[in-house]
Amino acid sequence: MTELSDLLERLSNEFGPSGQERKVRTLIRDEISPHVDRVEVDALGNLLAYKQGTGPEPRLRVMLSAHMDEVGFMVTRIEKGGHLRLRLVGSIDKRVLLAKRVLIGEAQIPGVICSPPPHLQSAEQRVKVLDADTLAIDVGASSEKEAGAKVKVGDYGVLASRYVTLSADPRWPTVRGKAFDDRAGCSALISILGRSYPVDLIAAFTVQEEVGLRGARVAAYRAAPEAAFALEGTICDDTPAPEDEDRTAVTRMGDGPALTLMDRSVVSHPGMTRLLEAAAEAQGIKIQYKAPGLGSTDSGAIHLTRAGVPASVIGIPCRYIHSPASILNLDDLANTARLVAAALELISQQDLVRQG
Amino acid sequence: MDKSGIGELLRQLVSADGPSGSEEAVGSLVKELSGSFVDEARIDALGNTILRRAPRPQAAPAGRIMLAAHMDEIGLVVTRIDRGFLHIGKIGGVDPRLILGQTVTLYPSGPSSESYPDGLPGYIGSRPPHVLPLEERERVIPLQDLRVDLGLAPELVGSGFIRVGDRVAVSGPYTELLGGRIASKAMDNRASVAAMLGALGYLDSMTHSWEVYGVATSQEEIGLRGATAGAWAVAPDLAIAIDVTFAEQPGIDDSETIAMDQGPAIGWGPNLHPGIVRALRETADALEIPYVLDPQPGATGTDAWCIQITGQGIPTGLLSIPVRNMHSPVETVALSDIDRTARLLAAFIGRLDAEILNRLPEEV
Numbered sequence: 005m006t007e008l009s010d011l012l013e014r015l016s017n018e019f020g021p022s023g024q025e026r027k028v029r030t031l032i033r034d035e036i037s038p039h040v041d042r043v044e045v046d047a048l049g050n051l052l053a054y055k056q057g058t059g060p061e062p063r064l065r066v067m068l069s070a071h072m073d074e075v076g077f078m079v080t081r082i083e084k085g086g087h088l089r090l091r092l093v094g095s096i097d098k099r100v101l102l103a104k105r106v107l108i109g110e111a112q113i114p115g116v117i118c119s120p121p122p123h124l125q126s127a128e129q130r131v132k133v134l135d136a137d138t139l140a141i142d143v144g145a146s147s148e149k150e151a152g153a154k155v156k157v158g159d160y161g162v163l164a165s166r167y168v169t170l171s172a173d174p175r176w177p178t179v180r181g182k183a184f185d186d187r188a189g190c191s192a193l194i195s196i197l198g199r200s201y202p203v204d205l206i207a208a209f210t211v212q213e214e215v216g217l218r219g220a221r222v223a224a225y226r227a228a229p230e231a232a233f234a235l236e237g238t239i240c241d242d243t244p245a246p247e248d249e250d251r252t253a254v255t256r257m258g259d260g261p262a263l264t265l266m267d268r269s270v271v272s273h274p275g276m277t278r279l280l281e282a283a284a285e286a287q288g289i290k291i292q293y294k295a296p297g298l299g300s301t302d303s304g305a306i307h308l309t310r311a312g313v314p315a316s317v318i319g320i321p322c323r324y325i326h327s328p329a330s331i332l333n334l335d336d337l338a339n340t341a342r343l344v345a346a347a348l349e350l351i352s353q354q355d356l357v358r359q360g
Numbered sequence: 361m362d363k364s365g366i367g368e369l370l371r372q373l374v375s376a377d378g379p380s381g382s383e384e385a386v387g388s389l390v391k392e393l394s395g396s397f398v399d400e401a402r403i404d405a406l407g408n409t410i411l412r413r414a415p416r417p418q419a420a421p422a423g424r425i426m427l428a429a430h431m432d433e434i435g436l437v438v439t440r441i442d443r444g445f446l447h448i449g450k451i452g453g454v455d456p457r458l459i460l461g462q463t464v465t466l467y468p469s470g471p472s473s474e475s476y477p478d479g480l481p482g483y484i485g486s487r488p489p490h491v492l493p494l495e496e497r498e499r500v501i502p503l504q505d506l507r508v509d510l511g512l513a514p515e516l517v518g519s520g521f522i523r524v525g526d527r528v529a530v531s532g533p534y535t536e537l538l539g540g541r542i543a544s545k546a547m548d549n550r551a552s553v554a555a556m557l558g559a560l561g562y563l564d565s566m567t568h569s570w571e572v573y574g575v576a577t578s579q580e581e582i583g584l585r586g587a588t589a590g591a592w593a594v595a596p597d598l599a600i601a602i603d604v605t606f607a608e609q610p611g612i613d614d615s616e617t618i619a620m621d622q623g624p625a626i627g628w629g630p631n632l633h634p635g636i637v638r639a640l641r642e643t644a645d646a647l648e649i650p651y652v653l654d655p656q657p658g659a660t661g662t663d664a665w666c667i668q669i670t671g672q673g674i675p676t677g678l679l680s681i682p683v684r685n686m687h688s689p690v691e692t693v694a695l696s697d698i699d700r701t702a703r704l705l706a707a708f709i710g711r712l713d714a715e716i717l718n719r720l721p722e723e724v
Binding site: 087099101103113118119120121130132133134143144150154165168170241243254298325326 | 500543692
């Protein structure tokens with residue numbers, strides 16, 4: 005099975021805003037097919053992979069999920085002069101948009117988001133944040149016709165940035181790239197599928213997480229799991245805060261996989277949290293807890309499926325998610341895969357029983 | 361020399377980083393790229409790269425012209441090292457709004473920094489929107505609150521190989537768009553350096569009786585400093601500065617911009633000698649090179665401004681290449697405008713004779 009960093013690099017560089025995950029799905033399907041019993045693509049575009057367990061029957065049916073989609077934008081209009089207008093797909097802080105390179109459509113037409121020269125901005129204008137719907141993309145075309153030959157209204161786009169290694173130090177291996185939310189989770193999940201576990205696995209590579217956890221909802225319905233883990237490139241806000249500001253880092257890069265106790269979408273099943281803690285201890289994996297109440301994940305949709313599913317989230321800390329590039333520590337990623345694999349060895353019906 | 365040759369010059373020129381005051385890499389590249397077109401190349405005390413081409417055929421020069429294109433770019437400088445992250449200040453007219461979410465290269469200068477000849481990749485990140493109140497997203501983050509994240513262990517960042525004062529260049533690779541348009545960082549003013557080298561290349565297959573100095577000037581973005589010293593040293597009979605100007609773009613009033621792909625802009629105003637403006641226009645008309653007249657009622661904000669008042673005064677002209685999104689990493693130009701600028705410069709030089717210097721005083 006391919007190295008995790010190599011997987012992450014290829015996945016990060018691939019194009020897949022919410023609603024157009026096809027290229028990411030193809031990459032993942034090619035990668036996992038030799039290691040699973042069968043794969044399916046459902047009505048929304050989720051990729052589901054089934055892998056039978058090696059334990060005695062009855063075997064637990066465990067769902068692992070990671071979302072393939074990334075935040076981006078959609079072309080909403082082509083102006084007479086050849087410029088494009090856009091609207092955002094998913095949540096992006098509009099402040100990161102100015103003067104960025106973009107790639108549009110599966111043909112990856114390059115463009116740039118225009119940015120007014122500061123020389124021509126009044127003092128008032130300079131302190132004003134520009135709304136996304138006032139921005140224009142320049143693909144080099146000087147007419148609507150020239151642009152229209154390459155780009156159509158409705159084309160999806162992403163903020164472009166290529167994967168790069170920042171620190172090759174084996175004690176602190178860090179990389180930078182786009183879409184680590186959630187291609188990091190996808191990489192970990194792919195590597196987990198490299199071997200078998202006592203339990204039956206359904207690996208769901210989901211679509212449309214960034215526009216409302218849409219893919220996971222139907223994937224979980226189809227998978228009908230008894231327990232579910234979501235793997236998520238998660239919020240990391242560990243840049244040093246000003247001295248007078250009391251701020252949680254949410255998670256810290258390099259401090260290991262982050263267990264979610266509660267986010268905006270799910271309260272993790274306490275039995276599964278205990279299971280993950282036990283697995284971490286048995287493997288000597290350092291873990292951290294994500295600050296409660298922030299962000300939503302596929303588990304939010306999964307745990308409400310059918311009659312309810314015991315669910316948890318394991319986060320890989322990613323600095324600067326939902327911006328043109330993120331930074332993560334490859335040890336956090338590898339340990340997330342190790343932790344989930346260890347939990348799959350340990351998990352039993354007992355962990356899923358609510359006490360009281 | 362041809363248009364594709366100029367595109368290649370441009371591609372190489374924008375690949376180098378050279379914030380004002382640290383133009384070494386760009387200067388070396390200019391020397392290298394000018395190779396067969398010039399008779400002499402040197403770097404002066406201010407960091408200007410000065411190229412000289414003798415008349416062809418070889419003879420005592422009928423006059424000396426200086427072309428000036430600044431090679432520095434705006435950038436950032438490390439002002440403090442704080443728990444693994446770098447505070448930054450600006451070099452030149454940096455807009456903090458568009459610095460957010462950019463990739464950068466840090467050039468460390470402390471002990472052991474020679475292990476990083478290509479610099480270190482970094483990122484100017486934003487806090488995740490998930491943790492920010494909505495009203496926070498309406499606030500422009502001032503430069504002093506932005507940090508460069510190198511992704512390195514904090515102990516390493518603080519170990520001394522990075523020092524306060526180290527330069528940071530904003531990344532923005534050469535990106536080909538449709539219609540022969542190119543986006544990159546540092547088009548201001550490598551587009552003009554490419555035009556200047558292109559002009560020397562075109563001259564290589566022409567005759568000219570004047571001696572030509574091509575000066576890739578330093579420190580323009582922080583106050584026209586390189587050209588001030590360079591013009592004194594070269595002491596030309598006349599000079600032409602080449603710089604970029606604002607191209608039309610969405611959201612900016614057309615009255616403040618120049619159309620793209622319509623040829624270079626020929627500057628007109630008190631900074632520019634009317635006789636040179638006339639000669640440039642005549643040359644463009646003769647060669648059927650399109651151009652736009654660019655009214656500049658006062659300071660042009662270019663090297664022409666300081667060259668004109670060097671020594672006893674130098675008759676100076678200005679050619680400008682329209683660029684969109686100026687002072688951003690996505691500065692966008694039309695390759696055709698650069699090529700036309702190069703051809704106009706070469707033709708102008710080819711037509712210079714001994715007479716023009718006698719005529720110029722009558723045209724002021």
